[in-house]
Amino acid sequence: TTLTGLDQHPGKRRGMKRRQIVTGMAAAAGVAACSSDNADHTAASVSAGETFEWNLVTSWPPGLPGLGVGVENLAERINAASNGRLNIKVYAGGELVPALEVLDAVSRGTVQMGHDSAYYHRGKLPAAQFYTTVPFGQTAHEINAWMYYGGGLELWREMYADVFNVRPFPAGNTGVQMAGWFNKEINSVDDLRGLKMRIPGVGGEVMQRAGASQITVPASEIFTSLQTGAIDAAEWVGPYNDIALGLHKVARYYYYPGWHEMGPMLQCTVNLDAWNSLPPDLQAIVENVCQAINDDMMAEYTWGNAVALEQIKADPNVELRQLPDDVLRLLKSLSEEVIEEMAAEGEWAARIKASFDEFQRIVIPHHEITELAYMNARRL
Ligand code: CA
Numbered sequence: 001t002t003l004t005g006l007d008q009h010p011g012k013r014r015g016m017k018r019r020q021i022v023t024g025m026a027a028a029a030g031v032a033a034c035s036s037d038n039a040d041h042t043a044a045s046v047s048a049g050e051t052f053e054w055n056l057v058t059s060w061p062p063g064l065p066g067l068g069v070g071v072e073n074l075a076e077r078i079n080a081a082s083n084g085r086l087n088i089k090v091y092a093g094g095e096l097v098p099a100l101e102v103l104d105a106v107s108r109g110t111v112q113m114g115h116d117s118a119y120y121h122r123g124k125l126p127a128a129q130f131y132t133t134v135p136f137g138q139t140a141h142e143i144n145a146w147m148y149y150g151g152g153l154e155l156w157r158e159m160y161a162d163v164f165n166v167r168p169f170p171a172g173n174t175g176v177q178m179a180g181w182f183n184k185e186i187n188s189v190d191d192l193r194g195l196k197m198r199i200p201g202v203g204g205e206v207m208q209r210a211g212a213s214q215i216t217v218p219a220s221e222i223f224t225s226l227q228t229g230a231i232d233a234a235e236w237v238g239p240y241n242d243i244a245l246g247l248h249k250v251a252r253y254y255y256y257p258g259w260h261e262m263g264p265m266l267q268c269t270v271n272l273d274a275w276n277s278l279p280p281d282l283q284a285i286v287e288n289v290c291q292a293i294n295d296d297m298m299a300e301y302t303w304g305n306a307v308a309l310e311q312i313k314a315d316p317n318v319e320l321r322q323l324p325d326d327v328l329r330l331l332k333s334l335s336e337e338v339i340e341e342m343a344a345e346g347e348w349a350a351r352i353k354a355s356f357d358e359f360q361r362i363v364i365p366h367h368e369i370t371e372l373a374y375m376n377a378r379r380l
Contacts, residue, residue, distance in 0.1 A: 052278065054088045054112040059099040059120065061220075062092035065240055065304060067266065070172050070297040071115045074268065077289045086282050088113060103269055107164040112274035115171060118267050119201050125163055126342050127349040130356055131156055133264040134342075135203050135335035137356075140173040140263035140298050141371070142363055147265075148291075150359040152352075159348050160269070167275050169290035171268035172297035175305065177258030178242065179323050180235030181226060181251035186323060189330050198222055198234035202342070203260025206334045219245065226250040235260070239308035240301060248312050254320050259331055266297070 056075060060068040075088040091111075093099030102116040118131035130137075131152075138146060146152035147170045160166045184195060193211035197204075204214035217225050217234070225231045227250040234251070235258070236242050248254070268290050275283065312318055323331075343353035 050279070051084065052086045052282070054086065054274065055091065055096065056088050056113040056115060057091045057093075057096050057102050057105055057111050058114065059093045059102050059116040062095075065244060066174065066237075066297060066301055067115075067172065067241075068092065070266075070293055070300070073296065074115070074171065074289055074293045077292065078285055081285045081289060082282055086278070086285065103164060103166065106166050106269045106271050109165075109271045109273060112271050114269045116267060116269075117264070118168070119264075122201070125159070125348065126345040127159060127352045129202055129342060130349075130352050131168070131265065131267060132201075133261050134339050134356075135206055135260045136262070136332050138263050138360070139367075139371075140175050140265075142360075142367070143173070143263050143265050144170065144294070145363065146356065146359045150363075151355050152359065155352055155355055159352070161272060163348075164269075165272045166269045167272055169268040169270070169287065170265050170294045171290045172266035172294055173301070174237050174241075174261070174264055174266075175298060175301050176263065177238045177261040178235065179255035179258055179260075180233050181242070181247045182233040182253040182255055183226065183229070183251050184232050185253060186255060186321075186327060188324060189327055192327065192330075195233055196231045198225065198231050199260065201260070202335075202338055203235070205338050206260065206331055209334045209338070210330055223247060223250055238301070238305045239312055240304035243308045243312060248315055248318050252317065252319060254312060254318055255323050256320070257323070259323070259328060259335075265294075268293075 056071065058068065058071050060071065062068060071090055075090045078086050078088055091097075093102075097105040097110065100116075100120050102114040103121050105111050106114040118128040119133070122129045133143070137143075143152070147156070153170070156168050160168045180197070180199065182195075185191065186195075189210065192207065195207075195212040196215055197207055197212050198215050198217040199207050200214075200216065204216075208214045215225075215231050217231065219236060222234045222236055223246055226234055226247065234247070236245060236247060238258070242248065270286065275286075278286070313320060339353070343349050
């Protein structure tokens with residue numbers, strides 16, 4: 001199931017060479033007639049008349065901007081591109097399987113497809129964390145480059161095939177998140193001590209080591225927890241999603257940057273048996289639509305976040321603040337410590353961290369003189 005890194009890239013797939021001719025009659029019947037310039041695709045052409053009805057489960061509330069809507073777009077695009085030969089029915093979190101058991105359902109073959117976050121599964125597979133984000137890790141640009149050209153996707157597919165019998169696809173990104181909503185000021189590292197904060201994953205572990213208490217609260221309960229004072233602070237995503245939960249109404253300080261999630265990637269997963277049952281042209285459609293959604297969701301977040309931030313800044317009860325440098329410095333060094341320990345938790349984590357580190361070593365010097373230098377120059 002594992003090909004070389006280049007083979008994974010949709011543009012490099014041999015399937016791209018094929019020319020497909022769909023007649024009006026055949027399309028109406030849901031049957032595609034194909035001509036192939038490649039002899040070994042004859043079998044696929046024959047099976048191209050078959051239609052597939054798939055279920056896709058997600059971790060997201062129905063209609064959630066960005067994450068939820070992105071998955072509905074994904075299903076619609078696959079349906080349209082396949083001329084109805086691959087129909088995907090989307091289920092919101094909890095409708096068919098519990099929100100945090102999406103990958104397990106795909107792995108078991110209960111459903112063919114899923115959309116969630118890799119790091120939800122780090123309890124079972126620590127290395128999965130790298131395929132969402134690690135604190136002080138990659139921006140959305142960087143994780144995409146690592147995936148498609150830097151060897152990240154190849155390793156991911158090898159690992160998921162081995163551990164879950166699943167094929168993963170990058171399928172969305174929120175971009176740089178916010179550090180979160182706080183009802184206590186953070187002026188120095190001392191202010192982290194005793195802070196009760198909702199912050200999941202490795203980021204939460206880092207905050208815990210900095211002296212805070214990591215509290216686990218599902219998204220639906222963040223608002224009430226802040227309002228009642230059960231927690232002092234919470235991170236969710238960024239302006240676009242945070243304003244949808246009304247968090248600006250129950251917390252005073254909105255801190256940035258999201259050091260813990262600076263380009264978290266979402267994953268689409270397909271059960272490998274289901275994947276292998278698809279003819280190559282439908283496989284190419286799934287591959288290409290996932291890559292399109294990966295890009296489209298980032299664009300939606302970039303715009304949605306900017307518009308929502310304008311609204312939040314106009315609210316006299318909210319103060320936008322940057323975390324102090326010494327706080328970020330402490331969080332960065334603790335993050336390195338936590339990630340180092342994570343890499344020691346098995347062979348996959350060590351291999352993947354080595355690939356991640358090598359990619360960062362090469363890409364960061366370039367981004368220093370491009371993205372960063374330009375962002376600084378734009379402020380002059
Ligand atoms: Ca978050």
